[in-house]
Amino acid sequence: xxxxxxxxxxxxxxxxxxxxxxxxxxxxxxxxxxxxxxxxxxxxxxxxxxxxxxxxxxxxxxxxxxxxxxxxxxxxxxxxxxxxxxxxxxxxxxxxxxxxxxxxxxxxxxxxxxxxxxxxxxxxxxxxxxxxxxxxxxxxxxxxxxxxxxxxxxxxxxxxxxxxxxxxxxxxxxxxxxxxxxxxxxxxxxxxxxxxxxxxxxxxxxxxxxxxxxxxxxxxxxxxxxxxxxxxxxxxxxxxxxxxxxxxxxxxxxxxxxxxxxxxxxxxxxxxxxxxxxxxxxxxxxxxxxxxxxxxxxxxxxxxxxxxxxxxxxxxxxxx
Ligand code: CP
Numbered sequence: 001x002x003x004x005x006x007x008x009x010x011x012x013x014x015x016x017x018x019x020x021x022x023x024x025x026x027x028x029x030x031x032x033x034x035x036x037x038x039x040x041x042x043x044x045x046x047x048x049x050x051x052x053x054x055x056x057x058x059x060x061x062x063x064x065x066x067x068x069x070x071x072x073x074x075x076x077x078x079x080x081x082x083x084x085x086x087x088x089x090x091x092x093x094x095x096x097x098x099x100x101x102x103x104x105x106x107x108x109x110x111x112x113x114x115x116x117x118x119x120x121x122x123x124x125x126x127x128x129x130x131x132x133x134x135x136x137x138x139x140x141x142x143x144x145x146x147x148x149x150x151x152x153x154x155x156x157x158x159x160x161x162x163x164x165x166x167x168x169x170x171x172x173x174x175x176x177x178x179x180x181x182x183x184x185x186x187x188x189x190x191x192x193x194x195x196x197x198x199x200x201x202x203x204x205x206x207x208x209x210x211x212x213x214x215x216x217x218x219x220x221x222x223x224x225x226x227x228x229x230x231x232x233x234x235x236x237x238x239x240x241x242x243x244x245x246x247x248x249x250x251x252x253x254x255x256x257x258x259x260x261x262x263x264x265x266x267x268x269x270x271x272x273x274x275x276x277x278x279x280x281x282x283x284x285x286x287x288x289x290x291x292x293x294x295x296x297x298x299x300x301x302x303x304x305x306x307x308x309x310x311x312x313x314x315x316x317x318x319x320x
Contacts, residue, residue: 005127013312015127017138018145019186027190031155033308034301040077041303050311051080056112057105058084059126060139061092064116066275067139067149070302071114071310078307080112098122099129106131112310113137120144120179135313137306143177143239149274150183152305154191156298157229160270164188168195168226170265171214173233173255173282174204177240180274182212184231189213199223201255203244204235220255224264232257232273232283248281258284262292270294 006021008014013026040046056075060068068084075082087093092101105113112135115123120142127136140146154164161167169188175181175198188196196214198205209216217223224230235251245251257271271283271293279285288295 005124012315013309015123015136015138016147016309016313017124017127017136019147019150019183019190020145022190024190024192027151027154027187030151030305030308030312031158033312034151034155034304037077037304037307038301041300046077047079048077049079051075051078051314054078054080054111054314055109056080056082056114056310057110058082058114058139059087059101059105059116060084061087061115061117061122062140064139066299066302067116067146070299071137071139071148071306074303074306074310075114077303078311080310098126102126102130106134110134112314114139116140118142135310137309137313140179143179143182145183146179146274147183147187148302148306148309149180150187151309152298152302153180153184153231153272153274154187155301155305156272156294157270159297159301160294161228164191164193167193167228168197169193169229169231170197170199170223170227171231171233172199172220172223172257174235175200175209175233176204176206176244177236178233181231181233185212185214197223197227199255201245201251220257220261221264224261224269227265227269230257230262230265230269230271232271232277234273234276234278234282252281256280256282256284257287259286259290262287262290268292272298274298 006015006017058071072082072084114137115126116139122141123136123138138147171181185196198214199217199220273295277288
């Protein structure tokens with residue numbers, strides 16, 4: 001549904017709202033461009049002039065540490081002018097509608113909105129109602145999508161495992177409420193992994209989850225067999241409308257990733273987590289901080305991947 005909206009008439013990226021409808025080659029192009037930005041973090045001057053003269057506004061209507069900060073750093077490194085709006089102190093808190101906020105920012109000659117919102121579809125709505133020259137990047141909308149997180153996850157997997165085609169990837173935990181899980185499943189399947197397996201209690205899985213292109217396990221030890229990549233998810237209590245679990249300690253007993261349980265996956269399995277992590281709820285500290293964990297590599301890679309996505313989305317305006 002968003003394919004036409006995300007791509008311009010030449011098939012180039014205009015908005016980045018969801019992985020759905022994007023082909024494998026475009027995802028590879030993002031990963032390759034991000035690769036060219038990775039080394040910049042070690043350079044004395046961490047900037048390229050690709051988006052000089054462009055104005056980017058970060059609109060975060062929901063809390064964030066990693067996404068907001070890495071988007072801001074990425075925009076700075078592309079030499080854009082970047083403004084992170086504090087929604088709590090903006091006129092939204094005085095009753096201004098989302099559309100009026102957007103119209104007012106447009107009047108300030110903004111070129112790109114980076115949007116996080118608790119409502120699924122918010123970034124899509126803004127993209128539909130913004131001026132034609134504006135690009136919108138989805139930084140996480142409700143339970144729907146977190147496509148830049150998926151791309152930094154894919155980048156981190158490729159960095160270590162090189163070839164997607166033989167990989168078996170397990171996503172463990174609260175799949176039901178997770179926008180990261182949805183976007184990761186779409187990206188992993190588009191990039192051609194051998195298997196995506198979701199491991200969760202029945203109460204934390206969407207109905208007909210198999211139709212997303214995954215195998216299902218309700219047992220962590222069985223589910224980790226032959227797995228190359230483990231993506232752990234936190235319990236998204238803020239999105240749970242009912243008690244879906246007996247308790248956090250009961251959940252950890254059955255689905256928490258411990259050193260002992262990690263041994264059931266392949267010996268070189270990498271452990272990922274989009275953050276924020278809840279130690280002792282879905283993951284043991286020894287695993288989160290252990291040698292197989294790439295959780296902080298994911299955060300670092302977020303800068304290069306978000307630079308690539310912003311640069312590509314601006315391409316259609318002659319900004320690159
Ligand atoms: N992974 C992620 O989206 O983290 P933040 O909520 O801190 O941005």
